[in-house]
Amino acid sequence: MTKKKILITGGAGFIGSHVIRLFVKKYSDYEIYNLDNLTYAGNLKNISDIENASNYHFLKIDLVDAIALNAIFDEHKFDSVIHLAAESHVDRSITNPLDFVMTNVVGTVNLLNAAKNCWKGNFENKLFYHVSTDEVYGSLHDGGFFLETTPYDPQSPYSASKASSDHFVRAYHNTYKIPIVISNCSNNYGPNQFPEKLIPLFINNIRNNKPLPVYGKGENVRDWLYVIDHARAIDDVFHKGKIGETYNIGGFNEWKNIDLIKVICKVMDKKLGREMGESEKLISYVIDRAGHDLRYAIDANKIMNELGWQPSLQFEEGIEKTIDWYLNNQDWMDEVTSGNYQKYYEKMYSNNAE
Ligand code: NAD
């Protein structure tokens, strides 16, 4: 019997690396192909532990390159796609929206076209799974939660590009009958996240006694999920999700930024043997992010009830594991924060103090 061939995009990034590891280890009867063009956020060290597995293959390809995408579909005849590759940072999307249009919109359409050209209307055992974000729903101001039926209302160039890609995926299902499934997840945290995002950035800054740039008053609310629980949910949606459906993923774990930051400071004081309250002194309120969404909160009842998924970790345990990982993997942090990252950080945060 030929093995099922799955193309996973963005597998050298934060969430993708955890998804690749889970699939390579759990499904020895699948051939896993990791497509990634290794942008600043892609790092093969994130998956060095499985790079020699016999069911793992790496393809360095840019999603914008439609010819290369068609060629790999011709060569490998993938059965399924799990599409995670994206430009993923809101602040970068404010500085350079076109990069987000190219990868997230054009790249997704290129990938849909390659699957469509390869599958040629024969969709038996085929699936195009698109991994998206809760940010497509916009910002909650008056309570409530994002449901799968909440109308799209993206507010940042990042979320607009992800919303657009979601629409294209649904349009290809509707128009060409490509079997699709979409999931929209809340903010992830955990090992291997690039330190431009709040949690790893602040862990690294505390360790190095650098200021903690809190946007605005720190009142914005995010709903945090441990990355391995997201990878487990992707496994469930991939294997049990209904074609054409959307699943929201989240752990009912809302935190106001400033409260979350104070928890990180306390855990860091404990881990670094510092006097309690020392890390909090690094908090520095800076000019707010333009168009900063106030609150995200996911209603995850559908995936819990229909697919039986549950988050496995409580936040207190997850944040402690996360901090331990970054403190024990200083080489990883030093490598990704050298070079171009320094220039990004200086540009993004210089003259930003209020
Ligand atoms: P990330 O930025 O850590 O990784 C993205 C990966 O995609 C990198 O390995 C990068 O090299 C690759 N990539 C980027 N552009 C590419 C291109 N043109 N061609 C090929 N590869 C390219 O992102 P992440 O945080 O792991 O997010 C993964 C997916 O999950 C994204 O689609 C994102 O929208 C979604 N998501 C993220 C979160 C979160 O909290 N991080 C939450 C919900 C959904």
Ligand code: TYD
């Ligand atoms: P981030 O990790 O960039 O995720 P997202 O914007 O996709 O939710 O930011 C999480 C929250 O933290 C968001 O409300 C913005 C805020 N934030 C800061 O206050 N300071 C920072 O330096 C960063 C990167 C984020």
